[in-house]
Structure formats: structure tokens, C-alpha cells
Amino acid sequence: MRTSSMLGFLAAGLAACIGAAIATRQAATPPGAGATNQHEAGRPIDQRAVLPLTPVRAPEGLGDRALEHVRTLTEFGQRHPGTPGWTRQLEYIANTLQALGLTVQRDTWTDRKERITFTNVWTSIPGRRKERIVLACHHDTKCMQGHPDPAHNFHFVGANDGGSAVALLLELAPVLRATERDATIDLVFFDGEESLDWAWNDAARALFGSKRFATQHREKLLLGEEARIEALILLDMVGRTDLHIQEELYSTSRLRTILWSAAVACGHRELFFRTAEAASDDHVPFLDRGIPAVDLIDLVGNPHWHKATDTIDNMSGKSLHAVADVVLTMLPEVERAYVLRKE
Ligand SMILES: [Zn+2]
Numbered sequence: 001m002r003t004s005s006m007l008g009f010l011a012a013g014l015a016a017c018i019g020a021a022i023a024t025r026q027a028a029t030p031p032g033a034g035a036t037n038q039h040e041a042g043r044p045i046d047q048r049a050v051l052p053l054t055p056v057r058a059p060e061g062l063g064d065r066a067l068e069h070v071r072t073l074t075e076f077g078q079r080h081p082g083t084p085g086w087t088r089q090l091e092y093i094a095n096t097l098q099a100l101g102l103t104v105q106r107d108t109w110t111d112r113k114e115r116i117t118f119t120n121v122w123t124s125i126p127g128r129r130k131e132r133i134v135l136a137c138h139h140d141t142k143c144m145q146g147h148p149d150p151a152h153n154f155h156f157v158g159a160n161d162g163g164s165a166v167a168l169l170l171e172l173a174p175v176l177r178a179t180e181r182d183a184t185i186d187l188v189f190f191d192g193e194e195s196l197d198w199a200w201n202d203a204a205r206a207l208f209g210s211k212r213f214a215t216q217h218r219e220k221l222l223l224g225e226e227a228r229i230e231a232l233i234l235l236d237m238v239g240r241t242d243l244h245i246q247e248e249l250y251s252t253s254r255l256r257t258i259l260w261s262a263a264v265a266c267g268h269r270e271l272f273f274r275t276a277e278a279a280s281d282d283h284v285p286f287l288d289r290g291i292p293a294v295d296l297i298d299l300v301g302n303p304h305w306h307k308a309t310d311t312i313d314n315m316s317g318k319s320l321h322a323v324a325d326v327v328l329t330m331l332p333e334v335e336r337a338y339v340l341r342k343e
Contacts (some may be wrong), residue, residue, distance in 0.1 A: 020066065032299050039094070041249035041278035042256075051261035056328040062320025063173050069167035070094075070239060070320075071312055078145040081116050082192060088138060093189055096170050097123045101179055105239040107216075111192075111208060118191040120209045125176050127184040130227035131339045134186045135172065135327070137235045138193030138209065138282055139167030142306055147198045159312045160304060164239030166331055168320055172327065181331070183339045184227065188213065190282050193236075203280055210282035214289050231255065232293040234283040234328065237305070238256035240298055244317035247276035248295040250287060254337060260330035268322045275300045292338060 072092065093102045102123040105156035110117045113244035121139070124132075141158030157163075169187050176185050192208030195201060220226040235256070238245070245263075246258060263272040277300050304310040336342050 008264060011055040016295065042251075042253050044247055044249065044261060044273075044276040045256050047260060047273065048298040050264050051257065051333065052264040053258075053261050053329055053333055054331070055262075055265040055267075055325065057266075058172075058321055058324035058328055059175060062175070062324050063317035063319070065093055065241070065317075066164075066167040066171040066320040066324070067312075067315060070163040070315055071160050073166060074157050074326055078143070078156060079162060080194070081118055081140060083121065086140065087191045089300055090121060091199060093121050093139065093166065093170065097173055097187070100174050102173065102177065107212070108137055108284075109212065114196065114205065114208075116192070116196075116208075118208050118212075120189065120213055122186055122188040122192055122213075122269070123173070125173070125185045125187070126166050127181045129182050129339060130184055132186050132227055132229045133183045133331070133339065134188050134229050134232040134286075135169060135176075135235070136171055136186075136188040136190060136210070136232060136282060138162065138191070138192050139166050139189040140194055140196040140209075142270065143196065149198065150287060152198045154308050156306070156308065158313045159315050160237045160239050160298075160302075161306065161311050164237060164315065164320065165235035168235060168238055168324060170328075171320075172324060175324075175328065181335060182333045183230070183331075185331075185336060186229075193282050200280065203284070205279075207282055207285060211285045214285035214291070229286070229335050231293050232283055232286045232291055233292060233330065234295045234297075235323065235327070236281055236295060237298040238296055238323040239315045239320045240304065241314055241316040241319065243271050243316070243322065244274060244301060245272045245298055245323070246279070246300045247273040247295050248281075248297050249276055249278040250280070250284060251294040252287070252292040255292055255334070258330050258333045258337065259294055259326065260334070262326045265320060265329055266322070267324040268326055271319070271322055272326075296327075 076088040079089045106120045141160040141162040190209030197208035224294040283295045286293045
């Protein structure tokens with residue numbers, strides 16, 4: 001993904017969904033096809049400038065338990081809005097969180113133009129302070145039906161793209177609940193991330209849930225009805241066997257440094273930041289509203305992305321566990337930087 005000849009491939013290929021602006025570590029290129037936000041992709045961080053973070057290990061077996069959640073979710077079938085699998089998955093998310101004693105909130109609405117009903121689900125784990133850090137994912141899978149090109153219509157499992165991050169948040173919930181911390185942690189499961197068109201088309205028909213959540217947050221904040229979201233950590237496709245989380249260049253630079261430092265502290269640096277490219281995703285509506293955000297996404301070079309091969313066979317509990325380590329290691333520093341506001 002580093003040569004100019006790859007740019008054409010990316011424009012044709014990656015622009016199909018999570019829109020990708022392209023910047024390589026050697027030479028940054030301005031946002032191109034698929035860039036949806038008002039700001040530009042940032043420059044890659046200096047990987048030599050590592051913060052001395054203390055590794056926080058995920059509990060033993062967490063990755064394998066997350067993989068079992070993925071298996072269950074995929075058994076529900078396709079999970080785009082309106083499908084039986086989508087309904088069952090929403091129930092599963094809510095039931096799993098409620099079983100931990102957490103209060104689940106839902107926001108269901110019908111998009112008037114699309115005539116599709118979406119549901120965002122979330123829960124809040126109170127900290128010493130009311131300021132919030134959001135851990136988020138999307139729960140919908142891409143609809144692979146009704147597209148003009150027959151090659152785009154097939155049975156899509158969405159084990160990684162959809163399933164992995166939902167599963168990981170469900171497994172992080174009890175860990176976070178058992179930990180005293182400064183920030184309030186929200187776990188948010190957005191609906192409607194995937195583009196209704198086959199192509200990403202500047203997110204014109206995508207990011208429904210995150211756009212709505214971010215807009216509602218701004219309104220409630222102005223009315224004093226809820227505490228500020230100080231930072232957002234987004235997970236998207238975090239369970240592939242050959243996991244590689246790119247450095248996503250729309251993400252806030254300081255959060256990218258914290259993410260990289262956490263990966264180094266945990267001994268997982270080989271899974272992170274070998275490529276640096278921007279990707280439009282659920283974090284963008286938050287960035288657009290001035291909320292710092294970082295996207296942990298395995299898009300560049302992912303051979304199963306939006307393919308029939310995005311199945312449980314190509315998933316690994318080890319990958320899920322490594323991402324859990326890194327997220328848990330990031331959190332104290334994210335709190336320090338964005339909630340306690342220490343330099
Ligand atoms: Zn997708």
C-alpha cells in the first residue's frame with residue numbers, strides 16, 4: 001500500500017466502502033476518494049516517541065470468550081437493519097450487558113429518506129467523574145443484497161466486520177465494570193455504519209448511527225443534559241487471524257501516540273501501524289464536532305473485507321485478546337490526557 005501504483009487500486013477498491021484517503025509513511029497524499037470529513041488526514045506520528053505506559057493485561061481467556069460471542073453473532077445470520085439476525089443481535093447485546101447489572105439504553109428511529117429503522121444501543125459504566133470516554137463499534141453488517149452488480153450480492157457473514165468489535169466490547173464490559181477509574185466509560189454500539197450503496201459515496205448513505213449519536217450529544221450538551229464526551233475509541237475489524245491495525249490518519253494525533261505506546265508497552269507492536277492511511281468511519285462525526293477520536297481498524301490489506309471469506313475461520317481469539325490488552329492499557333493515559341487534562 002505504499003507505492004503510487006497502489007493508489008489506483010485503492011481508489012477503485014477501498015472507496016467501495018470505508019472511504020479511504022491515502023497517505024503513506026513515505027509521502028503523505030491529500031485525502032482522496034471517500035474522504036467525507038471536513039478536516040484533512042494528519043501526518044503519521046513519530047514512532048520513536050513512545051510514552052512509557054504500564055501494560056494492563058486483559059484477563060486470561062478474554063480473547064477466546066470474545067471469539068465465542070462472534071460465533072454466536074454469526075449464527076444469527078446477516079445482521080443489517082430489518083433482518084431477523086439484526087433483531088436477535090440487538091437482544092443479545094442488551095441481554096449480555098444487563099446480565100452484568102448494567103443499564104442498557106436504546107435509541108430506535110426511522111430514517112425518513114431511507115425508510116429504514118435503526119437502533120443504537122449503549123451502556124454507561126460510571127467513574128469517579130461524569131466526563132465520558134466512549135468505546136464504540138458498529139453492530140450492523142453490510143447488506144450484500146439488491147446491488148446492481150451481481151458480484152456484490154452474496155451471503156455475507158461479517159464475523160470480523162461487525163462481529164469482532166461487538167464481541168470485544170461485550171467482553172470488555174465486565175472488566176471495565178470491575179475497575180475503579182476517573183472517567184465514566186460508555187460502551188456504544190452504533191447501527192448503520194455500512195453504506196447502503198455498495199460504494200462508500202462520501203458516507204452519504206452510511207454512518208447513520210454515529211451521526212445521530214454525535215448530533216444528539218451536542219444538543220444534550222448545550223442543554224446541560226449530559227456530560228461531555230472527552231474522547232472516543234472506535235473498534236472496527238479487530239479479530240482477524242493476521243490482524244494488522246493501520247495508523248488511521250483522521251484519528252487525533254495524540255490518541256494515535258497513546259495507541260501506539262500502548263501497543264509497544266504490551267509487546268504487540270507488530271500488530272500495529274505498519275501502514276498509515278486515513279479511513280472514514282464512525283469516529284468522523286465526532287471529529288467533525290471537535291471530539292478527539294481514534295479508530296482501531298484493520299482495513300488496508302485485509303483480504304476478507306466485504307468478502308464471503310469474512311468468517312469465523314479467519315478469526316483469532318489471540319488477535320481479540322491483543323486488542324483488549326492495548327485498549328485497557330490506553331485507557332488510564334486517555335483519562336489522564338483528556339479527563340484529568342494533564343500534559
Ligand atoms: Zn464494512
